[in-house]
Amino acid sequence: xxxxxxxxxxxxxxxxxxxxxxxxxxxxxxxxxxxxxxxxxxxxxxxxxxxxxxxxxxxxxxxxxxxxxxxxxxxxxxxxxxxxxxxxxxxxxxxxxxxxxxxxxxxxxxxxxxxxxxxxxxxxxxxxxxxxxxxxxxxxxxxxxxxxxxxxxxxxxxxxxxxxxxxxxxxxxxxxxxxxxxxxxxxxxxxxxxxxxxxxxxxxxxxxxxxxxx
Amino acid sequence: xxxxxxxxxxxxxxxxxxxxxxxxxxxxxxxxxxxxxxxxxxxxxxxxxxxxxxxxxxxxxxxxxxxxxxxxxxxxxxxxxxxxxxxxxxxxxxxxxxxxxxxxxxxxxxxxxxxxxxxxxxxxxxxxxxxxxxxxxxxxxxxxxxxxxxxxxxxxxxxxxxxxxxxxxxxxxxxxxxxxxxxxxxxxxxxxxxxxxxxxxxxxxxxxxxxxxxxxxxxxxxxxxxxxxxxxxxxxxxxxxxxxxxxxxxxxxxxxxxxxxxxxxxxxxxxxxxxxxxxxxxxxxxxxxxxxxxxxxxxxxxxxxxxxxxxxxxxxxxxxxxxxxxxxxxxxxxxxxxxxxxxxxxxxxxxxxxxxxxxxxxxxxxxxxxxxxxxxxxxxxxxxxxxxxxxxxxxxxxxxxxxxxxxxxxxxxxxxxxxxxxxxxxxxxxxxxxxxxxxxxxxxxxxxxxxxxxxxxxxxxxxxxxxxxxxxxxxxxxxxxxxxxxxxxxxxxxxxxxxxxxxxxxxxxxxxxxxxxxxxxxxxxxxxxxxxxxxxxxxxxxxxxxxxxxxxxxxxx
Numbered sequence: 001x002x003x004x005x006x007x008x009x010x011x012x013x014x015x016x017x018x019x020x021x022x023x024x025x026x027x028x029x030x031x032x033x034x035x036x037x038x039x040x041x042x043x044x045x046x047x048x049x050x051x052x053x054x055x056x057x058x059x060x061x062x063x064x065x066x067x068x069x070x071x072x073x074x075x076x077x078x079x080x081x082x083x084x085x086x087x088x089x090x091x092x093x094x095x096x097x098x099x100x101x102x103x104x105x106x107x108x109x110x111x112x113x114x115x116x117x118x119x120x121x122x123x124x125x126x127x128x129x130x131x132x133x134x135x136x137x138x139x140x141x142x143x144x145x146x147x148x149x150x151x152x153x154x155x156x157x158x159x160x161x162x163x164x165x166x167x168x169x170x171x172x173x174x175x176x177x178x179x180x181x182x183x184x185x186x187x188x189x190x191x192x193x194x195x196x197x198x199x200x201x202x203x204x205x206x207x208x209x210x211x212x213x214x
Numbered sequence: 215x216x217x218x219x220x221x222x223x224x225x226x227x228x229x230x231x232x233x234x235x236x237x238x239x240x241x242x243x244x245x246x247x248x249x250x251x252x253x254x255x256x257x258x259x260x261x262x263x264x265x266x267x268x269x270x271x272x273x274x275x276x277x278x279x280x281x282x283x284x285x286x287x288x289x290x291x292x293x294x295x296x297x298x299x300x301x302x303x304x305x306x307x308x309x310x311x312x313x314x315x316x317x318x319x320x321x322x323x324x325x326x327x328x329x330x331x332x333x334x335x336x337x338x339x340x341x342x343x344x345x346x347x348x349x350x351x352x353x354x355x356x357x358x359x360x361x362x363x364x365x366x367x368x369x370x371x372x373x374x375x376x377x378x379x380x381x382x383x384x385x386x387x388x389x390x391x392x393x394x395x396x397x398x399x400x401x402x403x404x405x406x407x408x409x410x411x412x413x414x415x416x417x418x419x420x421x422x423x424x425x426x427x428x429x430x431x432x433x434x435x436x437x438x439x440x441x442x443x444x445x446x447x448x449x450x451x452x453x454x455x456x457x458x459x460x461x462x463x464x465x466x467x468x469x470x471x472x473x474x475x476x477x478x479x480x481x482x483x484x485x486x487x488x489x490x491x492x493x494x495x496x497x498x499x500x501x502x503x504x505x506x507x508x509x510x511x512x513x514x515x516x517x518x519x520x521x522x523x524x525x526x527x528x529x530x531x532x533x534x535x536x537x538x539x540x541x542x543x544x545x546x547x548x549x550x551x552x553x554x555x556x557x558x559x560x561x562x563x564x565x566x567x568x569x570x571x572x573x574x575x576x577x578x579x580x581x582x583x584x585x586x587x588x589x590x591x592x593x594x595x596x597x598x599x600x601x602x603x604x605x606x607x608x609x610x611x612x613x614x615x616x617x618x619x620x621x622x623x624x625x626x627x628x629x630x631x632x633x634x635x636x637x638x639x640x641x642x643x644x645x646x647x648x649x650x651x652x653x654x655x656x657x658x659x660x661x662x663x664x665x666x667x668x669x670x671x672x673x674x675x676x677x678x679x680x681x682x683x684x685x686x687x688x689x690x691x692x693x694x695x696x697x698x699x700x701x702x703x704x705x706x707x708x709x710x711x712x713x714x715x716x717x718x719x720x721x722x723x724x725x726x727x728x729x730x731x732x733x734x735x736x737x738x739x740x741x742x743x744x745x746x747x748x749x750x751x752x753x754x755x756x757x758x759x760x761x762x763x764x765x766x767x768x769x770x771x
Contacts, residue, residue, distance in 0.1 A: 010246065011320075011327035011404070011735070021329050021403040028395045028429055036433030039467055043441065043452065051458055130457070131449040139451075139458035146450030146459075150441070 003092070003179040019184040026188045030195050037199050040151050044206060047143045054140025059210030061128060061136065062148070066119040067208040070112050071200065077108035078197045081166075085190040092181040095173070099180070102170050105193065109163040116156060148207055155203060158196050165189045231634065231731040246331035247734055249632075252317035254338050259305050259313065260701075262345065266300035267694065269293045274687040282674040290673035291358035292374070298361025303383050304345055306617050307475060310482035311428075312341075312393060314624050315421045317632060319397060321725035321732065322415050324406025324741040329399035333392050340389035347382030351375040360671065362472070365453040365464040369445040377447060380439045387432045387439075390478075394428030397421055406724070408743035412506070415723055415747050416499065419506050420485025423513040427474045427481075431517070435471035438464055462527055469520035477516045479613050480580070481509055483620030484551055487573045490627050491555050492748040493721040494570035495562025499748045501554045508547035508554075515544045525596045534593055541591035548584050552577060567719070568642035572623030575650040579615025583608060586661065601671075603682075604664025607657045615653055622649065622700065629704065630714030634731040637707035641699065649696035655689025722749050 004015040012018035048055045084101035087094040127135040129149070130142040169189055172178050180186070232249045235241075242250060273294050276284045285293070316334065320327055328334050351357050357379040359368040368376050401414075401422045414422075442464070444450045451457030453464050492499045499505060521529060521537030555577055564570070586608040589595045599605060626642055629635070663682035668675055675683070717726040728737050 010331060011325065011329075017403060021399050024402060025330060025395055025399040028398050029391070032391050032395070032429045032433050035430055036437060039434040039437035039470075043437070043463060043467070046460060046463055047452075047458070050460065054458065130451055139456070141458075142451045143458040146444070146452050149448070150444050150450060150452075154440070 003181050006179055007183060019182075019187075022184045022188050023191070026191050030191065033195055037154075037202070040147075040154070041202065041206070044147050044151070047140070047147065048210075051138070051140025051143060054136075054138035055144050056211030057138060058136060058141040058144035058148075059208065060212060061126065061141075062208050063119055063122060064208045064212065066115055066122075067204055070115050070119075071204050073108050073112050073115065074197045074200050077105045077112070078194060080104045080108065081190050081193045085187050088180050088183055088186045092179070095180040098186070099170065099173055102166055102173070102186075106163050106166045106170065109159055109166070112159060113156060113163075116152065144210075151203060152207070155196070155199055158199070162189075162193050162196050165192065230733075231729065232734050233634070233731050235734045244335070246327070246335055248316050248320050248328045248331065248334060249732065249736075251334050251338055252313050252315075253632075255308060255312040255316060255341070258338070258341060258345070259309055262300050262304040263697075265349075266297050266305060267697065269297040269300070271690070271694065273297065274690045276673055277675075277683045278687050280675050280677045280680050280683075285673060287673050288358065289356075291360075291671070292352075292356030294671065295357050295360050296352050299348060299357070299379055299383065302361050302475070302613075303386050304341075304348065306479045306613055307390060308341065308386075308393075309479075309617065309621050310486060310624065311397070311421055311424055311478070312337075314417075314486065314628065315393075315397060315424075315482065318628065318725055319400060319418060319421055320404065321728065321736055322418050322723060323401065323404060323409050324724050324737065324743065325400065325404035326735040326737070328396050329403055330396050333396055337389040337392040337396070340385055340392065344382045344384075344386035344389065347378050347385060351378035351382065354378065362468060363439065363442055363464075364468075365442060365445070366455075366461055369442050369453055377443060380443055384436055384439045384443075387436045390428045390432050394425035394432070397425040398429065401425075406741045406743055409724075410743075412503065413743055413746055416488035416502070416505055416509075417482075417485035419509055420481045420488070423509045424478050424481045427478050427513050427516065431471045431474040431478075434467055435475075438467035438471070441467070462524070462529065465524050465527055466520070469523045470517070473520040473523065474513075474516040476609075476612060477512055479617040481512060483576060483580075483617045484509065486620045486624040486627070487555065487576050488551075489721075489723070490569050490573040490623055491558050492750060493627075493719050494567060494573075495559050495564050496750050497558055497562040497748075498746075498750055499554065500557035500560075501550075502747070504550055505554055508550040511547040512544060515540065515547070519544055522591055522596070525593055526600050538591055538593050542588065545584065545588060545591075552581055552584075566643075568639055568646050569623050569627035569719075571643055571646035572619050572626060572649070575646060575653075576616060576619040576623060578650070579611050579619055579653060583611025583615055586611065599664055601669055602664035603660040603668045603670055606670050607660035607664060610657050610660075615657070619649070619653075622646070625700070625704070627719070628725075629707070630718045631725060631730050631732070633708060633711075634714050635707045635711035636714050636718065637711055638703050641703040645696050645699040645703075648692060648699070652689050652692030652694075652696045656686050656693050657689070659683075659685040659689070722747060 007018075008015050009018060012021070080101045084098050084105065087097045087101065123129070127133055128145050130146050134142055134145075136142070166189060169185060173180050173183075178185070232247055235247075236245075242254065245251060245254075270293070272285065273290065276282065276290055282290075316328070319325075351374075354375050357372070357374045357376055359372050359374070359376055359379075363376065363380060363383075368380075401418060405414075441450075441452045445452050445454065445459075451459045453459045453461050455461055488499060488505060519537060519541045521533055522541045525534050525538075586604070590599070590605065590608060622645075626637070626646075629637060659682040663679050663686075664670075666679070668679045668682070714730045716728070716730055718730075719726075724737075724741050724743070725732075727741065
C-alpha cells in the first residue's frame with residue numbers, strides 16, 4: 001500500500017486506474033509508431049517492386065553477420081526486459097533481479113549500437129553511401145541504401161531513447177526513489193523496448209536477406 | 215436556492231481560481247494545469263495567426279495590380295509559403311484542439327486534469343521549439359516551396375531554408391501526436407461517474423475523433439518530411455527519378471496525412487458549433503447518435519480520399535475513379551451534420567447572441583466550402599480547375615471559413631468561463647457580421663477567377679482578372695478588421711468587463727457547473743452525471759423562459 005502511494009500521480013485518485021491509463025496511453029502511442037514505421041516500409045515496398053534486381057544486388061552487399069549478431073543481441077535484451085517487467089509485478093523481494101535485468105538490457109542495447117557503428121564504418125569504406133562515388137552501378141541500388149541508412153538510423157535513435165529510459169529507471173530504482181514492485185514505468189518502458197525490437201524483426205529480412213535466398 | 219446563488223454570487227470559493235493560483239512566470243511556464251496550458255497555447259497561436267496574416271496582407275496588396283508592382287516573384291513565393299506553413303501547422307491544426315480541447319475536455323467529462331499533465335506541458339514546449347525553427351527559416355531568408363513541400367522541387371532544386379521549415383513541421387507533428395495520445399487516454403480513463411460514452415458532449419466526441427486522426431496520420435507526415443530532409447541534406451535518392459526514386463511517392467505519403475489533417479481542423483469546429491446551436495436554440499441537438507457516428511465516419515473515411523489531390527499527377531485512371539467515388543462518399547456524413555444542425559434550429563427559441571452568429575456563419579461557410587468540394591471530387595471539373603483560385607477559394611471556405619469562424623464562436627461562447635469576464639456584446643455581434651461579410655467578399659470572387667482560369671501561386675496575371683482580385687483584396691481588408699476587433703474588445707474585457715456568472719448562457723454541460731474561472735482542480739467535488747447532454751427542457755430550463763442566469767447575463771451588458 002505504501003508503495004502505491006509513492007507511485008500515485010496527479011490527477012489520479014486510484015492507483016489501479018492510473019496504471020491502466022499509462023498502459024493504454026503507451027499502446028495508443030505504439031499504434032502511432034506503427035504508422036510511422038509503416039510509412040517507411042511502404043516506401044521500401046514501392047521502391048523494391050520498381051527495382052527488384054537492383055534491390056537483390058544491393059542486399060547482397062550488406063554484411064549479414066553484423067545483422068544476425070545484432071538480431072541475437074536485441075532479442076536477448078527483449079528477454080531480459082520481459083523478465084524485469086515480470087519480476088517487478090511478482091514480489092518486492094525481486095528488486096535485485098529487476099535491477100540486474102534492466103542493467104543487462106541497457107548493456108545489450110548499447111552493444112547493438114556499437115556493433116551497428118562497426119557495420120556503418122564498413123559500409124562507408126565500401127562506398128555504400130548514396131551520392132557521387134557510389135559502389136554499385138544500378139540506380140535502384142542507391143535507393144536501397146538510401147532506405148538502409150534512413151531506417152537503421154531512425155531505429156538507432158529509437159533504441160537510444162530506449163537506453164535512456166532504461167538507464168533512468170535503473171537510477172531511480174537503485175536510489176530507492178521509487179519502489180520497483182508494481183511500478184508502472186517499468187511496464188511502459190518494456191512495451192516501448194519491445195516496439196524497438198519488433199521493428200528490427202521486420203528490418204532484418206528487408207535489409208539483409210534480399211538476393212540471398214535464391 | 216436563492217436567485218443570488220443562481221446568479222453566481224456565491225460566497226468566495228475556498229481556493230483561488232486557476233488564473234490567480236500563483237502569478238510568477240514559473241507558475242505559468244512549469245504548470246501542469248490543463249487550463250493554464252490552454253492559455254499558453256492560446257497566446258502562442260494568436261501570435262502565429264497574426265504572423266501568417268501579416269504575410270498574406272502583402273500578398274493581397276501585390277495582387278491589386280496585374281503586373282507585380284510591389285514584390286519580386288521570389289519574395290512573393292516566400293510570403294505565400296510562410297503564410298501557408300504557419301497557418302496550417304501552427305494555427306489551424308492546433309487552434310481548437312489545443313486551446314478549447316485542453317481547457318474544456320477535462321471540464322466537460324468531469325475530470326480534474328488530462329491523463330498525462332506533464333506530457334501536455336511538454337507538447338507545448340515542442341510547439342514553441344517547432345515555431346522557432348519555422349520562424350528561423352523565415353528570418354534566414356524564407357522558403358519558397360509552398361506549404362506542401364512538393365518534391366522534387368523541395369528536395370533538389372529550391373535553394374531556400376527548406377530544412378529548417380520542414381524540421382519545424384516535423385517537430386510540431388510530435389506535439390500533435392502527444393496531444394492526441396493524451397486526449398484519447400483522458401476520454402477513456404477519466405470520465406466522471408455516470409458520464410457514459412453516449413452522454414458525452416459532442417465537442418468531446420469531436421476532440422476524440424480528431425485525436426484519432428492526429429495519432430494515426432501525423433506519423434506519416436513525419437516520415438514524408440524526414441524523407442525530404444534525408445534527400446536534401448544527405449543526398450539519399452528517395453524521390454529523384456534519375457537515381458531510381460519515385461517523385462509521386464511523396465504526394466501519396468504527404469496527402470495520406472494532409473487530407474485527414476483537414477478534418478483535424480474541421481471536426482473540432484463541428485464540435486464547437488454542436489455545443490452552441492442547441493444552447494441558443496434552447497433545444498436538444500437533433501439526432502445526437504447520428505452526429506457521433508457522422509464524426510467517426512468522417513474521421514475514418516478521411517483516410518481513404520487522399521488520391522483526389524492527385525487526379526492530374528499521373529496516377530492510374532482506376533485509382534482516380536476510386537478516389538473520386540470515396541470523396542463523394544465523405545460528403546454524406548458532412549451533410550448529415552449540416553441537416554442535423556438545421557433540424558436543431560427548427561422551432562427553436564433562437565437568440566442571436568454573438569457565439570450563435572459566429573456558429574451560424576460557420577454553417578453557411580462550411581456548406582459553401584463543402585459543396586464546392588463536390589466539384590473538385592468530380593474528375594473532369596477537377597482537371598479544369600486544378601491549381602487555380604477555385605481550389606484556393608474551396609479550401610479557404612473549409613479551413614478558414616469553417617475552422618476560424620468556429621474558433622471565434624467558441625472563443626465568445628467560453629470566454630466568460632475561461633476569463634470570468636463578460637465582453638461588450640454589441641461589438642461582438644458587429645465583429646461576427648463583419649467577419650462573415652468580409653470572408654465572403656474575399657473568397658467568393660476567387661471561385662469565379664479560378665473557374666475562368668486564374669492560376670494560383672502567380673504574382674502576375676492577365677488584366678481581365680483584376681476586378682476579382684481587387685474585390686478579393688478589399689474583402690481581405692474588411693476581414694482583417696474583423697479579426698482585429700475581437701483582439702481589442704476581448705483584451706478590454708479582461709480589465710473592464712463585467713464579472714461573469716457560473717453559467718451566463720444558461721447552457722447545459724458540466725463545464726458550466728463550476729465557477730468562472732474554474733478552480734485549479736476544476737470541481738470542488740467529483741461531479742456525477744445522471745442525464746443525457748443538451749437537456750434544455752429539464753426543470754428550470756423549460757422552453758419559453760430564459761433561466762435566471764441568462765437574464766442576469768443579458769442585464770449585465
